[in-house]
Amino acid sequence: MSQIALTSRLSHCLAPMPRVSNTSKTNKRFVTNASLVQREKAITSTSKGIFQKTIKVPIAPLPEPSTEPEACHELVENAGWNPGCMFVDELEFDTAANAAEPCRVKVTKSKAKRYQDSDTPLLGWLEKHREEYLDWMFVTEGRGRIFDNRCSNTGCNGEPLHRCLDCVGYAMVCKDCIVMAHRSLPCHQVQTWNGHHFSPTSLRDLGLYMQLGHLCGISCNKPLLQENFVIMDVNGIHTVRVAFCGCTDIEPRNQLLEFGVWPTTYKEPQSGVSFNLLRNFHLMNLKGHIPPTDYYHALTRMSDGDGMSPPPDRSVQFRTVIREWRHVKMGKRAGRGHDPSGLAGTSQGGNMVMCRACPQPGLNLPVGWEDAPPEARWIYALIVSIDANFKQKARARPGDARDPTLGPGFGCFVPHQRYIEEVATQTKQEEISHCVGFSAIWNANKKKSKGLRATGVGSVVCSRHGMFRPNGMGDLQKGERYINMDCIFLMSMMDIVARGLKMLYVTYDIACQWSINFFERMQDRPSEWHLPKNINIVFRVPKFHLPAHTEKCHAPYALDYTEGVGDTDGESPERNWSELNESARSLSMMTEGARFDTTDDVCNDWNHEKTLDLADSLLKKLIKGISNMVIFTRAYSAFTEALKHQHSAELLKWEKQVFDWEQGRSKDCPYEMPTSSITLAKVKKSVADEEKRREQSGENRRQTRSSASNVQKTDDGEIDTTLSGLMIEMLEIEEVQVSIASVASASNLTLYQETDLQNRRTTLLKRIRRMQENQFLHMPAVRHLIYANDEEPEREPETIRLLFPSSMSADDRISMVPAYATSLEDQLRYAQAFESLSVLRGLLRARTVTYQHSEQVTPSQRTFTRLNTLRTQIEAKIKSASEAYRLARAAVLKLRGKGDWERVLRELRIEDVRGIGERVAREEELETFRKAQTRAGVDPKDIQNILRGKSSSLPMIFVDPELEPIEKKNISWIWYTYGEQIGDSAEGASSKEVEASLRVEWCKTRARARRAREEVILVEEEMRRAIDFCRSKSIWWEEQKGRREGLEKWLDEGLRAYASEQAAMEHRRAMTWFQKLYGVRERAKVIREWVDNPTQDLEDNLSRLPALEIEVEDDATE
Known part of the structure; x- marks a missing residue:
């Protein structure tokens, strides 16, 4: 991501009131999933070009942050510690050149030109030029279009029978000229014209020999000839004639190294590997993971394409040289050649x-x-x-x-x-x-x-x-x-x-x-x-x-x-x-x-x-970190201010609790969610224990005799399901009905999904029939009601009404259902309601995560499809959990009537189903959004898709609605309820629930704000460290010159040249990184200071910084 994305992402979240900017983005807001969020279009740059990308930034649902410094005192405790850079004064960079310019990202947009030849290059080539390319390839199989039966070297009268495949142009030359031209290129591949076609030959066969130890073209007075020396090069394996120098005491292995050939053995070498090949293989192996064996086989193919003239096998020696090359190269880069200890x-x-x-x-x-x-x-x-x-x-x-x-x-x-x-x-x-x-x-x-x-x-x-x-x-x-x-x-x-x-x-x-x-x-x-x-x-x-x-x-x-x-x-x-x-x-x-x-x-x-990639990586982290710091810190400050009205005493206690826990002085973790005291599993266990007690005391037998004296029993004369088991089975069937109904309501089901749906319906119907037979045994009087429900045989099983005690009238319930069954349903429904709320809260957290972090995904169709699929699944589950709660609460209301329990298990409205950081858009806001998009020419269908959350990538214009008053932004009541028992102390229990849930969410909000601020500080520090390391390394390389004494002049020159090259490279990298990171680093400091102390004038401080300016092409297609 380029530096310009900084202002693009922050232009809204930095200022209390969003502003329209003519920089690198178009701001807009839209409503989705009953939550108002902001979408922004940022310009990003990758290795493939510069693109526009839509990102999402959540809008804090709470008041504006306090301008009092103490509101953020927890986040600024380290603000006074600001040690200086080791080398900042040595960096030759003019930071004040554009100090008077306003601190904005100026982006000049130009329309990208479209060309079919560049957009679909293969299509044009296939239609117009494929046959043409084939013909001209055949031209190179002969002596060429411009061949005129003369040697290509001017003034030469030799017979032009030879050409080099590695030299540009495939020029036809005579034997003497090709040998003369390749005195320092002995590994080029040459061919000879035999009157009908070209045949492979070698420079060795044409008379070339490699003279080592002397300047090119100068022969040695005491040559040591090696007739069949094998050199492995990037274009194959070659047998060459080598003349070692006998005038000096330089060992043959060192003469080869001086010539750029690595000997395969240190004693009387008869083969070697060129430096070019070693460099090529090294990178291919590291980046392409090509093993040495496969690479060597490729060299063999280059030298012997028809398999009839295989080159000498040097695969073992090649692997040995690779080991030596890796080891020496690592030592060279680490400066071991400059250290006397080597x-x-x-x-x-x-x-x-x-x-x-x-x-x-x-x-x-x-x-x-x-x-x-x-x-x-x-x-x-x-x-x-x-x-x-x-x-x-x-x-x-x-x-x-x-x-x-x-x-x-x-x-x-x-x-x-x-x-x-x-x-x-x-x-x-x-x-x-x-x-x-x-x-x-x-x-x-x-x-x-x-x-x-x-x-x-x-x-x-x-x-x-x-x-x-x-x-x-x-x-x-x-x-x-x-x-x-x-x-x-x-x-x-x-x-x-x-x-x-x-x-x-x-x-x-x-x-x-x-x-x-x-x-x-x-x-x-x-x-x-x-x-x-x-x-x-x-x-x-x-x-x-x-x-x-x-x-x-x-x-x-x-x-x-x-x-x-x-x-x-x-x-x-x-x-x-x-x-x-x-x-x-x-x-x-x-x-x-x-x-x-x-x-x-x-x-x-x-x-x-x-x-x-370090500078670019740190730059991306800082751009992301600044926006997160602003968003999370403002959310934390606003959340704290909102809680001060009714929970000021609790805030002080929470602050001490989390601080003591972080310092290791307390084991009371403030982040742990309170465990619900009422769950369906616990109630099922309690019911099972009660059923065991009733069976041991004989109460079940007496109940069965009185209620099922005229009912057909099983083969062994016993009823096969207890009353508690029946009630639990009915609840589980109801859950399956809700799940299937949710799937069936979806449109455009695939054939596989329809088949699976029908199989689930068949299984459910069989399960309902078995349950009804068991219900007849315990509640024989409900038989006529069940038969009345079955008058419509075409009904789908998920719509079949289950005869719970709560679904009957009070009179029918008393006359047809055992009192114990009514009591059982009351316990199970009460627990089911709390458990449904717990599931619903987890799903809402998951939904918040998918929407808040969608800008982090890779912009590919596959990734977005997966993300949308995940969102659809989460929404379906939210709907099912909400419906399960409503069914459970309705049953409790029918069985208990109105009472204190309603203060905890409240009516669940659509606007209540929202995350702890979400709010509901008002109708006037929705209407303002629709009108703004309509005036801008956006298609009404696209507007509706945005509002329904079905689309997230359409270009929208910016809308700035008034935020709701503070009292409208209260957290939904579902986050206050965690399953505490309600009785005479209902008000006290409810207060504890609120305190526990708010404490956990406040601690998490605080942690997010602190981690986001730490991230900005760490990345700023890492940028400084990286630059200072380069400067230190540059100085270190300068100090390596002359460490080894008593060397030959030519060796000392090489050591000094390499040290100077590395020192210059490190200095250049320090300068490059400093200039690349300077603008964003300075903005990060200003923004961080403003976050720590909101009373500062952010606009004024930013205006003092030099502008960031970039020109981009709008690559959108029409």
Whole structure:
């Protein structure tokens, strides 16, 4: 997303009154699902172009935020801590050039031109040019259109029989000219004309030889000839004649390296691989996951297309060179060639590409960061994630012992030998998970390990930016054991902790179990692995994995309720595995050393790609974070202000409760929803217990004799269903009827859906018939009423009326139904009403999530179809839950009559079915919306689809209706009711229900506001860190010059040139990132200060900043 989306998304939510802007969007509001929301059109840019995208921003249903500073005092406690940038003064960027211009995003739109040749290029080519291309391909099979029987080199009279396939133009030249032109290009493919067609030949056969150790065209006085030297290049495998220089003592292997050919052996090399091929394969392997074997076979095909002249087999040597190339390249990029200790002196993890946005003491943290107050220490905390991957298996190979690891512990893998020795000290470890909802440990330890050297890998990654940590990966021998994960984690933390890190957040999908006794287990590990006592470590569970845990884990291990993590989800390892698993099959078949070296290289490339995309990634996060900060902070401030009118005392208590819980001083979790004391399951259990008591006391037999003396019984003379079982069965049938009726009301059912519907109806009808037979046994007098209902045989089963006691008149109920049945229905219906409300609240939360976060989905037809399908399903369930509640309440009203219970189980109106953050649009607002769209020329059908929530992508114009008064924005009563018993203390119980529900929602609103603000602060800090890291790295490369003494002049020049190149690149990257991020960073600071203190003049402060200006094309088709 480009920077212009910042103002596009925020232009409405920043100001108290929305304004129409002539910048990059068209604002509009529409009503959907009984909730007023805002839709905005933002301009986004991707690698494929610049597009317009419609996004949704929820409108806070509560009052405007208070302008009193204390209203936001909880969110600004860290505002005073603002350490400076390490290198901000050194950045040569004119930040005041356009300071006088207004701070707006000026977007100049121009109509994109449409061309059929570019829109559908294959269609035009197919119709007009396919045959033409085929003919001209045949032209190149001959000597060409412009051939005139003369050598193409001017002034040459030689016979033109040869051409080069790798040179441009396919010019026909004589033997001497083609040899002369290819003195430094010995691997080009040439052909010779035999009078009828071209035949493949080689430059070697034409007389060319490769002279090494001298300038091009100068022969050696003491040449050492190699007649059949094999070179593998990007265009095939070639046999060439090589003349090594015998004038100097430079070894042949080094002469080849100087020429750009990597020797396949260091002793008397007879073959080599060109640097061009190594670079090409390296990228193809990393990005295309092409294994060396397949790549080598492709080279063979290039050299021998007909299979009759196979080149010499050098596949084994090729794989060996690839290993050496990976290892040396990693060391070169890490500066090991400039260090006197060389590659052998590489520190643990020293070859890994480091995360520039994570805190790196000494590289990107400001002076005085160690003195940050405790409440601001989270800004400089490292957030890492741990996970295991069981697709990264490693088979036991016969050559493991003969295959060394070239860089043991130099990259992402831990030093394997030291790691294995430590793991072997604890062969048996009992790991019992008390979190029954998440059995990762138990499942992992059951994995088969026969024939495997490793069943998978454990890894530690940077959670915020998804980069692999140095020494953050190790093999797992038998599942996901604590000993393995402990060692991997501790070894990955050694370097960063040694540099003074103060705070650490750790996410792990089994953190609730793994963190128990972690520090005790750490004492059993080597002392150099121990974490310092003064470091603060916080353990949490990733967001996606948390719902699988038991409920007691949810709040304590939730990132959403953790101070200082921002919008971190902790799922970075899962995204990393998606890339690494592409190479899993190839890696699993490698020998031990090859697998370690290759995995180090693959992970290092992943980190490098993340580095290249870091500025854009942080920019997108900040744009998203600013809008979330404004929305959630305003919602929290407005919610707090609204609660102060009637719940001011409770607010103080809630604030203390949540603060004490966050500080670990209280176990009373404020985020836990109160458990309903009345559920249908509980009542069914109570009824079953009562039925058992009645059976043991003989009451059921006496009841049966009196009510069914003249009724036909079962074969064994007993009634096959108890009265309580009958009532429960009737309730369940009623639920099925509501569900089927909801499905049947849908239009455009597919043939499969219609078939399934009919099958469900048949099953339901049979179930109703069996239930009615049982009802005759307990209530024989209702037989004539049931037969009267069956007078219409064509009725669908979901419309058949069930004869509950509540469905009869009072007289019929007394005369036809046992009193115990009436009492049973009253209990069950009362519980059903509370349970239906609970289900309804959950569905409304789900609906809110689908609408508020729809802008985050990928703009593809498949994704939008899935999202709309999900919304349709949720709406259908909301309708069913609402209907179930209404049926239950109507039954209770019929059985009990009016009473105190109605103050809790109120009448459910359409406007009551809304989320806690939704409000209902008034009719005048709807009418204003319709008129505005009609005047703008929008089709009436499209307007109606928008209002009904059936469309979400139509262009609408902006409408600014007056918001409802405060008293109209009260939260729906359904959020106050959680199933407390109602009796004489009904008013007190109802008050507790309100307090409990409001406390939970207020705490969650507070947490969202705090996490959103933290996210903006963290991203701003990460931007600064990334820029400062580049500056530090530029200085570091400058310092590498001249570290090695006593070198040959030509080697020293090469070392200095490479260091200068890297230093310049790092400086250029720092400047580029600073300029790209400066505008949004400055706006973020101003907006954050305004959010912390709404009394500031936001418009005035923003106007002092330079304008962001961009020109885009409107790519919409007519």
